């Protein structure tokens with residue numbers, strides 16, 4: 107993406123202007139992405155002009171809204187290489203993983219079964235498995251990382267046994283930006299009869315994802331990291347797996363017939379969408395998918411990898427800065443400046459309209475592995491450019507001067 111293209115992109119995002127009217131150097135896209143005007147407009151129209159419930163109304167506005175909601179499901183499915191009957195709308199990746207852990211895990215895990223996670227997982231891909239392990243007596247193993255911060259699949263290969271029923275790994279680390287070879291992980295999991303869940307939160311906005319080619323069994327992501335609204339995400343699951351899963355939550359919309367004696371359930375994916383769904387958010391997500399697709403994930407990936415490489419090089423050229431993670435990262439760079447807590451760095455950068463994330467990034471086991479309480483993290487999006495990097499570097503130099 108040329109810098110002219112990026113400038114054009116910046117203009118699409120009203121959130122990129124700071125309160126004082128100056129440019130806002132937003133380097134926290136891995137936490138949540140800014141929204142393009144087309145998404146804001148889609149949400150506004152869905153909430154205003156077009157608003158009605160779905161799946162129930164006999165009037166035309168509701169029928170149209172139902173069509174739009176189901177079209178969003180089709181769009182999301184196509185975007186990641188699945189089919190519409192394999193997409194469950196959830197509140198986000200967190201709920202999607204909890205759904206799989208509770209429903210699939212509750213039905214398929216028993217005492218002594220094993221689950222394989224990795225050191226770099228987000229808490230969302232740790233705690234739901236701990237909860238279901240407690241419920242079922244299953245055990246959790248942790249795959250180590252390579253020295254440069256990738257999930258060590260050679261180690262995973264050596265650890266996996268026929269007792270493993272599930273492997274759950276991040277496609278792209280939200281802290282290190284390292285990328286998983288999903289196809290290899292899937293082959294390894296399947297070789298011992300385990301299923302593979304991929305946490306695609308940081309991959310879906312940055313890489314072309316094709317669940318069929320990846321050959322995983324579950325894939326989850328959140329819309330708000332893909333330039334869409336909060337409050338919605340998706341679980342993709344292989345149709346035959348989803349069909350066999352028991353309900354997650356009970357309520358309206360997920361039933362076939364309810365009597366006090368016996369209730370029967372709707373087929374998947376409706377079986378997993380109890381209650382009035384996130385109608386407006388689904389339509390916003392569809393608009394985000396259109397926006398990102400028009401630019402192209404291949405373009406996004408090249409753009410963000412190049413910015414990450416440029417930032418890593420520049421940080422390495424600075425004194426007293428440690429850069430974490432592998433050389434080639436998908437648009438996310440974590441670092442630490444000797445003697446300056448990441449929170450102090452983040453606060454001083456904020457004075458220069460540079461927004462980074464500072465903290466444990468919901469990955470406390472990874473922080474422990476890195477031997478730090480927190481890192482500073484810069485993460486890029488479609489709208490990021492070299493000016494953002496320059497502003498960050500200048501801000502780091504200034505912070506170093508302030509701290510002497």
Ligand SMILES: Cc1ncc(COP(=O)(O)O)c(C=O)c1O
Pocket residue numbers: 136137197198199200201228230231276278279280305307308328468
């Ligand atoms: C890798 C990863 N997994 C899971 C999540 C959880 O996403 P959400 O909070 O949108 O459910 C995040 C969000 O930061 C993430 O980066």
